[in-house]
Amino acid sequence: MSFTMHKMEKDSFLAIRDDVLKGWPSGAGLKFEDAFRVHAALPQKKIFSHVLHKADREKRVLLQPRAGVALVNEHIKLLKFLEEEADLLPTTIDAYTRQNQYKEAEEGIKKSLKAGYSLLNGFPAVNHGVAECRRVVESVDRPVQIRHGTPDARLLAEITLAAGFSAFEGGGISYNLPYAKSIPLEKSIRDWQYVDRLTGFYEENGVSVNREPFGPLSGTLIPPFVSHTVGIIEGLLALEQGVKSITLAYGQAGNIVQDIAAVLSLRELAHEYFKAAGFSDYYLTIAFHQWMGGFPENESKAHSVIALGGAVAALSHASKVIVKTPHEAMGIPTKEANLEGLRSTRQIVSMLADQHFPESKELADEIAIIKAEVRDVMTAVMDLGKGVVAAAARAFEAGVLDIPFAPSIYNRGKLLPVRDNTGAIRLLDKAFVPLSKNVYAFHRERIAEREKAEGRQAGFQMVIDDIYAVSKGRLVGRPK
Amino acid sequence: MEQVSIVLGVIGSDCHAVGNKILEKVFSDAGFKVVNLGVMVSQDEFIHAAIETGAKALVVSSLYGQAELDCPGLRQRCQERGLPDIILYIGGRLVIGKHHFKEIEDKFLKMGFDRVFSPDCNLDEAIGLLKQDITQRWGSAAG
Numbered sequence: 001m002s003f004t005m006h007k008m009e010k011d012s013f014l015a016i017r018d019d020v021l022k023g024w025p026s027g028a029g030l031k032f033e034d035a036f037r038v039h040a041a042l043p044q045k046k047i048f049s050h051v052l053h054k055a056d057r058e059k060r061v062l063l064q065p066r067a068g069v070a071l072v073n074e075h076i077k078l079l080k081f082l083e084e085e086a087d088l089l090p091t092t093i094d095a096y097t098r099q100n101q102y103k104e105a106e107e108g109i110k111k112s113l114k115a116g117y118s119l120l121n122g123f124p125a126v127n128h129g130v131a132e133c134r135r136v137v138e139s140v141d142r143p144v145q146i147r148h149g150t151p152d153a154r155l156l157a158e159i160t161l162a163a164g165f166s167a168f169e170g171g172g173i174s175y176n177l178p179y180a181k182s183i184p185l186e187k188s189i190r191d192w193q194y195v196d197r198l199t200g201f202y203e204e205n206g207v208s209v210n211r212e213p214f215g216p217l218s219g220t221l222i223p224p225f226v227s228h229t230v231g232i233i234e235g236l237l238a239l240e241q242g243v244k245s246i247t248l249a250y251g252q253a254g255n256i257v258q259d260i261a262a263v264l265s266l267r268e269l270a271h272e273y274f275k276a277a278g279f280s281d282y283y284l285t286i287a288f289h290q291w292m293g294g295f296p297e298n299e300s301k302a303h304s305v306i307a308l309g310g311a312v313a314a315l316s317h318a319s320k321v322i323v324k325t326p327h328e329a330m331g332i333p334t335k336e337a338n339l340e341g342l343r344s345t346r347q348i349v350s351m352l353a354d355q356h357f358p359e360s361k362e363l364a365d366e367i368a369i370i371k372a373e374v375r376d377v378m379t380a381v382m383d384l385g386k387g388v389v390a391a392a393a394r395a396f397e398a399g400v401l402d403i404p405f406a407p408s409i410y411n412r413g414k415l416l417p418v419r420d421n422t423g424a425i426r427l428l429d430k431a432f433v434p435l436s437k438n439v440y441a442f443h444r445e446r447i448a449e450r451e452k453a454e455g456r457q458a459g460f461q462m463v464i465d466d467i468y469a470v471s472k473g474r475l476v477g478r479p480k
Numbered sequence: 481m482e483q484v485s486i487v488l489g490v491i492g493s494d495c496h497a498v499g500n501k502i503l504e505k506v507f508s509d510a511g512f513k514v515v516n517l518g519v520m521v522s523q524d525e526f527i528h529a530a531i532e533t534g535a536k537a538l539v540v541s542s543l544y545g546q547a548e549l550d551c552p553g554l555r556q557r558c559q560e561r562g563l564p565d566i567i568l569y570i571g572g573r574l575v576i577g578k579h580h581f582k583e584i585e586d587k588f589l590k591m592g593f594d595r596v597f598s599p600d601c602n603l604d605e606a607i608g609l610l611k612q613d614i615t616q617r618w619g620s621a622a623g
Binding site (some may be wrong): 095096097099101104107108111116117119120121149178179180181218219220250297327329330331332333334337405406407460464471474 | 492493494495497498500501502505518519520542543545548549573575576577578587599600
């Protein structure tokens with residue numbers, strides 16, 4: 001059983017495109033021919049999918065930081081500084097651009113020029129326009145991906161892909177529900193279908209552009225099956241529009257066995273659902289995000305969190321790892337701190353390059369439970385509609401899909417996760433998520449073990465303790 | 481005793497939701513009537529909510545580093561809209577890059593905030609301070 005796939009018609013795509021390009025003056029006069037020429041001139045070492053697929057085949061984990069500042073020259077300096085240890089480069093977009101607030105971004109650029117430092121938390125690519133963005137791609141020696149959190153990224157995609165960026169993060173669910181308050185899901189999914197169709201159009205013209213749905217979602221106690229299900233749905237939406245290089249991502253949860261099981265099962269489940277939908281002409285890679293929750297303020301302790309993530313990425317053979325920095329607790333890092341995070345990660349990933357995590361009953365059980373959960377939920381989502389868009393929107397409305405701690409009003413927010421006694425993330429309340437009886441019973445048994453060990457009942461206080469635990473020096477939020 | 485209202489929210493284009501949900505719970509448990517505006521709240525929305533609910537304090541959060549762009553003028557706007565005495569608290573990761581907290585604190589105190597909190601501040605202490613500040617400025621005990 002699978003969804004009915006439907007590619008957006010070229011005429012309707014081009015009609016929408018006219019409007020999209022009017023969103024800001026920098027969109028005027030964009031021509032596909034120019035864009036394809038820029039991409040055709042890129043050396044292989046700067047083509048994202050080429051570098052990523054090669055590493056994946058060789059079972060090497062690539063390192064990618066996050067980085068973006070307000071001004072073009074400073075942004076280039078920052079990326080060139082990170083190139084020493086980064087295999088893949090990012091361009092992280094500022095929060096105003098993410099909300100399509102280009103006027104506010106323009107103010108941010110002016111104030112940053114005046115202040116002599118970046119007041120924006122990222123790179124305002126739409127304001128800078130194609131020619132300036134091209135300078136970024138030309139100035140560095142590695143492939144560059146756009147990373148952001150934009151519910152409507154159509155203009156951003158047009159401008160940055162035209163500039164030669166060869167990878168674009170995001171998706172209609174993963175860049176809406178955790179990143180916005182009141183944007184209807186059907187709207188953001190349709191807007192992201194446009195981005196996927198644009199990517200597919202590049203592919204049809206011989207230009208490879210990698211797409212990567214955002215895995216960690218709210219970054220807070222996300223059970224693997226939740227992000228897996230969203231990733232698989234967004235993967236299907238991307239392939240439906242002609243995307244060929246697809247990366248699904250997972251954010252480190254903290255328990256080593258659960259995290260490794262999550263990466264291994266994500267690869268298998270994605271292939272299973274993509275093939276069932278009739279896709280075979282694609283290349284799948286897996287991104288592993290180092291810990292996305294609160295970090296310890298002490299930098300040595302932060303390095304330890306970073307290293308644990310690096311270890312799991314290496315042992316689970318993720319294709320790339322998204323790297324944190326020792327300044328995480330304080331917010332946006334200096335370039336030096338950013339490089340330090342890459343170095344800690346490089347050391348541990350290299351040391352573990354030739355090792356495998358041994359097979360064990362614990363690992364097999366964890367994989368089996370994640371697969372059972374994903375199948376329970378995917379089956380229910382497919383029952384809600386033949387097309388992916390409608391089914392996904394209905395699934396969130398009904399709470400069949402539910403992202404813990406996401407700010408959007410289009411997310412139920414009733415699913416309540418908590419750690420078990422070993423730190424694995426389980427469900428305290430499954431709310432409306434249709435998990436089978438035995439699967440849910442397993443969650444409750446594991447939580448009961450912790451309740452017994454701590455002599456208290458699991459409740460919202462325990463969840464809060466878990467949210468703060470890593471920043472306070474442990475994984476499980478034990479009572480004081 | 482009557483419950484004291486406070487307005488809670490994440491300012492600007494910031495969508496960090498987790499801390500906001502936790503703050504709602506701990507301030508409510510401490511006896512406040514919490515008007516939680518959630519994420520991505522403009523200065524005007526904060527002020528409007530304070531006027532509507534008779535709130536004694538605005539508790540502003542920012543985690544994405546752009547508070548320096550989002551917060552200037554909030555104190556003046558409160559005065560213009562008839563809230564000269566409202567208590568303004570702010571906490572989170574307020575600026576880009578790593579700076580001494582004292583520097584950040586000075587910057588936001590100068591902007592008109594009454595207290596500035598670091599991302600790892602103790603919430604029980606913050607609640608204690610808020611009760612104390614409300615009693616001093618408004619003469620009524622909170623919670």
